[in-house]
Amino acid sequence: MIAGTVSARHEFLIRLPVRNAAGHEQEVEALLDTGFTGSLTLPPAVIANLGLPWVSREDAILANGAVEQFDIYAATVIWDGVARAILVEAIDATPLVGMTLLIGYDLRARVQIGGLVQIEAIP
Amino acid sequence: MTTRQPRYSGEEFSRRGQEIYDRVVRPSLRPEDEDKFVAIDIESDSYEIDRNDYAAVDRLLKRLPDAQIWLMRVGHRAAHRFGLRSYTRDSE
Numbered sequence: 001m002i003a004g005t006v007s008a009r010h011e012f013l014i015r016l017p018v019r020n021a022a023g024h025e026q027e028v029e030a031l032l033d034t035g036f037t038g039s040l041t042l043p044p045a046v047i048a049n050l051g052l053p054w055v056s057r058e059d060a061i062l063a064n065g066a067v068e069q070f071d072i073y074a075a076t077v078i079w080d081g082v083a084r085a086i087l088v089e090a091i092d093a094t095p096l097v098g099m100t101l102l103i104g105y106d107l108r109a110r111v112q113i114g115g116l117v118q119i120e121a122i123p
Numbered sequence: 124m125t126t127r128q129p130r131y132s133g134e135e136f137s138r139r140g141q142e143i144y145d146r147v148v149r150p151s152l153r154p155e156d157e158d159k160f161v162a163i164d165i166e167s168d169s170y171e172i173d174r175n176d177y178a179a180v181d182r183l184l185k186r187l188p189d190a191q192i193w194l195m196r197v198g199h200r201a202a203h204r205f206g207l208r209s210y211t212r213d214s215e
Contacts, residue, residue, distance in 0.1 A: 035207030038176065054127050055180050056162065056192035057136045063206025069133045072194060074177070087177050087194075089203070096205070100176070 002080050004032075004117035012109055012117045014097060017078040018042065018088075020050040025078075028095045032107075032117070035063065036098030039086040040077060047073050047090055060089065077101070080121060130191055131165065139165035140193025148172075157198045164190035176202065 004014035012032035018040075019025045026046060038060075042052075056072040070089040077084055079101055086101070102119065109117045129136070140163050147168050148161055156172060162179040163170040164187050171186075173179035176194065183190050194202040 033206060036203070036205050038203040054129065055184065056194045057129060057133065058194040058203065059137065059201035060203040060205060061201045067201055069137065071129070072180070072192075074180070085177050085181070087180060098203075 001121075002117075002119040004119070006109060006111055006113060006115040006117060007031075008113050010111060010113070014117060014119070016040070016095075016097065018046070018050060019076040019078065019083065020052055021076075022051075024050060026050055030095035030097045032102075033096040033098060036096050037100065038089060038098040039100040040075070040098065041089045041091040041093070041096045042073070042075070043092050043095070044090050045092075046095075047088070050075070052088065055087070058089075080105075080119070127189070136165060136191070136193045140195065143168050143170070143193075144195055152197060159197050160202065161195045161197060162190075163193045163195065165193050166191050172197075 002014055004012055007013050014030055015027050016030050017025045017027050052073040052075050055074045057069055058072055059067050059069050061067055073088045075086055075088045077086055104122055106120045106122055143163050148170055159172050159174050160176040160179045161170055161172050162183040169187055171179045171183040180192055196202045
């Protein structure tokens, strides 16, 4: 099970280890965005620090309906103790976790500051 | 092994990728391909389709390690979406 916390702004925060091909890991604090259809975004500095490989470009639609283009990198995240290969958009902001990582999981949260967020595999 | 980098401008990725999608990918799509991801090599017309975005890109790179990939999603204006906004289905 992944345990996170509800932030002072009532966002769902989780800590997530991100790993490169050499096995080096960096833990990031990420916000769950249930409107994000991908897996994870990371700041360019983290991507550079891990030396994640560039793999693709894409358009993505932002919350205001605008379309922007992003660079995509390949990474491994340790999700609920299991290494998963994912695509990562490079965005210079707090990392976002998207719904692709949540497929197959229950999500529970006590939505009060400091409340518990639980992400658990569907039994 | 040289580090893979984009060799084209963003505008080129988008333009070439859309052109290959319209000419090569779209005619071969089946109804069950709706919502699948399409990874397109903008230099060779090669592409891979998968329900998982990473799988499509990975499979194309295994075939073509130097591919310059544009990622799309069948039936969608863009490969991914951030945040939520209400749309009627036709306008998305």
